[in-house]
Amino acid sequence: MFKISTSRLRGSSFPVTVRPTRADVVAARIIARTTAPAPEMVARALTWGADEKVLLVLAAAGWLASRGRGEPLRRAGNHALLVTVAASLLPHGLKLLFDQTRPDRRTVIGHLHGVPFSGKRDDAFPSGHALHMGALASAVGALPAAPRRAIRALAVGLSLTRIVVLAHWASDVVAGFALGAFLERVLRLWTGFPFEAPKEKGHADT
Numbered sequence: 053m054f055k056i057s058t059s060r061l062r063g064s065s066f067p068v069t070v071r072p073t074r075a076d077v078v079a080a081r082i083i084a085r086t087t088a089p090a091p092e093m094v095a096r097a098l099t100w101g102a103d104e105k106v107l108l109v110l111a112a113a114g115w116l117a118s119r120g121r122g123e124p125l126r127r128a129g130n131h132a133l134l135v136t137v138a139a140s141l142l143p144h145g146l147k148l149l150f151d152q153t154r155p156d157r158r159t160v161i162g163h164l165h166g167v168p169f170s171g172k173r174d175d176a177f178p179s180g181h182a183l184h185m186g187a188l189a190s191a192v193g194a195l196p197a198a199p200r201r202a203i204r205a206l207a208v209g210l211s212l213t214r215i216v217v218l219a220h221w222a223s224d225v226v227a228g229f230a231l232g233a234f235l236e237r238v239l240r241l242w243t244g245f246p247f248e249a250p251k252e253k254g255h256a257d258t
């Protein structure tokens with residue numbers, strides 16, 4: 053999925069340089085050449101839906117709202133807050149260990165077409181936004197089918213905006229999404245959040 057520079061590993065030095073794959077570079081070049089200011093502005097606005105600051109506020113508000121409610125809601129509030137905090141801290145820790153130049157720092161034509169500058173230059177790997185969305189997509193596995201599919205589609209869409217604005221390579225987004233899903237599943241062992249959706253009454257009675 054991504055390449056790590058072995059020269060940095062020989063001396064066990066950190067941060068380790070992560071290089072984009074050929075597919076990453078091809079995808080970024082296509083976006084840089086074919087995008088325009090309007091879609092870049094839309095993608096930039098949408099990407100805030102996966103921003104850690106926004107999600108931390110929402111998780112904290114949900115946690116407060118769940119206090120004094122039934123045990124399932126309190127457990128869900130605890131789980132959502134813990135996962136959001138962990139998903140916010142983990143990318144920062146990983147970016148201390150890994151360096152990867154963002155695609156928006158390696159294009160000129162992209163900026164002429166409206167691509168903005170995103171975050172710190174060498175903080176491409178992994179995508180923190182995608183990590184949050186992977187955790188969300190995993191967490192809604194306990195919901196009924198219709199809302200589960202809708203939220204997962206939203207999570208994937210918001211993750212893809214990070215590729216559109218060239219803040220991350222495609223492999224950064226895939227890795228972040230998978231890592232977020234894994235993190236959420238591991239934290240269920242601690243919070244007691246259910247691994248399966250509750251059965252519908254109609255099916256339970258038949």
